[in-house]
Amino acid sequence: DQQVKQNSPSLSVQEGRISILNCDYTNSMFDYFLWYKKYPAEGPTFLISISSIKDKNEDGRFTVFLNKSAKHLSLHIVPSQPGDSAVYFCAASESFSGAAGNKLTFGGGTRVLVKP
């Protein structure tokens, strides 16, 4: 029962162009969403997050959009750089759930390849 899904396992994009990664969720109790980036043989590193009270959050080249009615979020990377080549994980949590609010539910990841 996957509550967070990333339906595109991979994405290839030219350097300088926009990368758009998508994520869908089914649990309406999720109210906080995060994107993590992972290089091979390393642990995931936090990239950007968004609370359900917002529909957009921007940090430099990275922007996350949230569409609560569609239970959909996306990560835009512009311009894409070769160093962005990695696996990107979408994650969600229920921040009002007390101790369980610590729990992150992850999607399956999208592998991004940025070609020079």
Added chain:
Amino acid sequence: DTAVSQTPKYLVTQMGNDKSIKCEQNLGHDTMYWYKQDSKKFLKIMFSYNNKELIINETVPNRFSPKSPDKAHLNLHINSLELGDSAVYFCASSQAQTPGHKQETQYFGPGTRLLVL
């Protein structure tokens, strides 16, 4: 100076053995976690400890026993290893979550690659 460290990085062992994975964080965080990344690459939470107290246990077989000697350490002991235990195990830490507030960022270790033969 690594924020979240795990040992060993690789672990190859026979079915039926007992093994431990260690995790240490030097971030001063109160909460630590163990995640499992299976062959399909899904990251799933196994356990969470807050200040040495178990707060999340995601129906993990009782062959897996986490132990937190202090809030900077969370070790994972696995008894009677099975083939299906082969995976990458990630430790993570964060400040304690306050209900209704943004998720505290979780910082991950580099992972321990376990292969059970």
